[in-house]
Amino acid sequence: MNVAWQQGNLRKFCQEKGIHVSAWSPLGAYGASWGSLAVMESPILKDIAIAKGKSVAQIALRWIFEQGATPIVKSFNKVRMKENLQIFDWKLSEVDLENVKKIPQFRAVLAREFISEDGPYKSLEDLWDGERSHCYSGGECLDPKTFEAHDTKQLFQYTVSM
Ligand SMILES: NC(=O)c1ccc[n+]([C@@H]2O[C@H](COP(=O)([O-])OP(=O)(O)OC[C@H]3O[C@@H](n4cnc5c(N)ncnc54)[C@H](OP(=O)(O)O)[C@@H]3O)[C@@H](O)[C@H]2O)c1
Numbered sequence: 001m002n003v004a005w006q007q008g009n010l011r012k013f014c015q016e017k018g019i020h021v022s023a024w025s026p027l028g029a030y031g032a033s034w035g036s037l038a039v040m041e042s043p044i045l046k047d048i049a050i051a052k053g054k055s056v057a058q059i060a061l062r063w064i065f066e067q068g069a070t071p072i073v074k075s076f077n078k079v080r081m082k083e084n085l086q087i088f089d090w091k092l093s094e095v096d097l098e099n100v101k102k103i104p105q106f107r108a109v110l111a112r113e114f115i116s117e118d119g120p121y122k123s124l125e126d127l128w129d130g131e132r133s134h135c136y137s138g139g140e141c142l143d144p145k146t147f148e149a150h151d152t153k154q155l156f157q158y159t160v161s162m
Contacts, residue, residue, distance in 0.1 A: 002026045003045060003071060004038035004106045005061050009129050011067065023064045026071035027057055029108075038106040045103070048096050055083055062087040063100050122129035 001007055001023035014021050019052040039045065039060050049056045057073075061084055064071040075081045076123030092100070107128075114121050 001064065002028050002039050002119050003034070003063050003100050003103050003134050004028055005041065005108070005133070006101075006103075006105065007131055011069070013129075015068070021067075021069040023069045023071045025108075026064050026073050027060055028106075034108065036106055036108065038104070042103055048092070048099065052090070052096075054090070057084060058087050059092070059096075062090075062092060063097075066092060066097070105131075105133045107131075 001021060003013070004024060005028075011021055012020075025035065027038075028037065029036070029040035034067045040056055042056070045056045045059050049059045052059065052064075061071045061073060065087060073084050073086060110124065110133075111127060112124070114127055115123060124137070129150075
């Protein structure tokens with residue numbers, strides 16, 4: 001879970017069932033061969049970060065914390081580790097939260113392999129419970145215009161070969 005894969009339906013389900021959500025790859029696995037730039041290069045997050053005097057990573061992590069989930073962030077860098085912990089004495093505004101909702105949704109894996117007429121999931125809609133993604137890491141854009149508007153062409157820097 002991260003700002004670029006918010007999974008509102010899943011989080012609502014978990015909340016109703018008393019299931020605590022852990023957000024793996026909260027920065028979109030930034031820099032990893034399987035990761036994306038959808039979080040760290042988000043123009044919306046960058047604007048919020050500049051206005052608040054925080055880093056993009058801090059905005060991404062604080063948003064997760066404010067959703068009641070736990071970010072599981074990884075860093076090998078001591079300075080960034082400390083930075084990632086400094087998210088507890090300030091908060092996002094209502095306007096910030098509304099803007100985060102506008103971030104294009106990017107699913108790292110489409111998981112077509114789980115779809116089968118004989119299995120429990122007959123279609124991608126079934127599998128993802130209607131969670132809508134504009135793009136996924138295979139490079140298929142379900143809604144290319146949204147991505148053009150956000151100038152995230154470099155989003156696929158790490159993913160075109162997948
Ligand atoms: N079990 C599972 O299914 C599963 C799935 C996904 C992830 N995970 C685990 O979740 C943890 C986190 O996920 P992840 O490593 O994939 O992705 P992530 O935490 O979203 O991103 C890690 C990347 O962000 C960089 N980074 C961290 N803090 C930063 C900051 N403040 N500013 C700029 N860059 C920053 C790190 O680089 P530096 O190290 O250079 O700072 C690293 O390249 C890992 O332990 C991973 O193994 C588990």
